[in-house]
Each structure stands twice: as structure tokens, then as C-alpha cells.
Amino acid sequence: MDNNNVAIYSSKIIADIVWGVFYFPLWWYGAGLVKFILTLGKFIAEREHEIGFLVWLKNIGKPMYGQSDFAGVLISIFMRFIQIIVRGVIMVFWLGLALLFLAAWICLPIISLYEVFYQIIPA
Secondary structure, three states: OOOOOHHHHHHHHHHHHHHHHHHHHHHHHOHHHHHHHHHHHHHHHHHHHHHOHHHHHHOOOOOHHHOOOHHHHHHHHHHHHHHHHHHHHHHHHHHHHHHHHHHHHHHHHHHHHHHHHHHHOOO
16 A cells, blocks of 8 residues: 555645644744743843943942042942933833833734734625
């Protein structure tokens, strides 16, 4: 008996397509979402490492350039405070962008299904 026929391979291909269609939402909102959240966490950590927000925040009370007199400490605190505000705004921007990407990840399949059904069944 010859197993290399069109019917057997066609049924395997159709079963694989059906499995992929039904498995996709489970992966998208399960393992895919977890992997995407971890990737966004790495993205935020890399942005924080680039701008050094936590380093500036940790050293706010230390004088810059080793000047320990009153004027040096006062200028250092003021400059670090300004740097923390600016870098904090940048971090909020990156965090907002990451949350926007997360919302897009969650909503994209729903929006896609809506658009497909809207094209099939016009209002």
C-alpha cells in the first residue's frame, strides 16, 4: 500500500492549519504575552541604564566633583535635582511607550477580527 498520496498529506496539512488557527489565541495571550512583557521589561531596563536615572537618584545628596563646601553641595543638589526631573520625564516617556505597545499587543487580534468580520458582513 502506498502512503504517499494526496489525501493523506492534504489531511495532515489541513489538520496543521486548523491546529494553528485554534492555538494562535492561546499562544498570543499566554506564552507570547509573557515573552512580550519580559521583552518590554528588558527594554525599560536598558533605557534606564542608558540615561542612568537611578544613579542620579541614589547620589542626590553627594557633592559633585568632590566639592564639600556649602556652595558646592548646594549647587550639586540643585543640578542633580534638575537632572532627576529631566531624566524622570524621559523615563516616563519610555514607560508610556512600552505600555502603549503592550496595549497594542493585547488589542491587535481583537481589532483584526473585528475588521475581518466587518468586511465579510457589512453594516
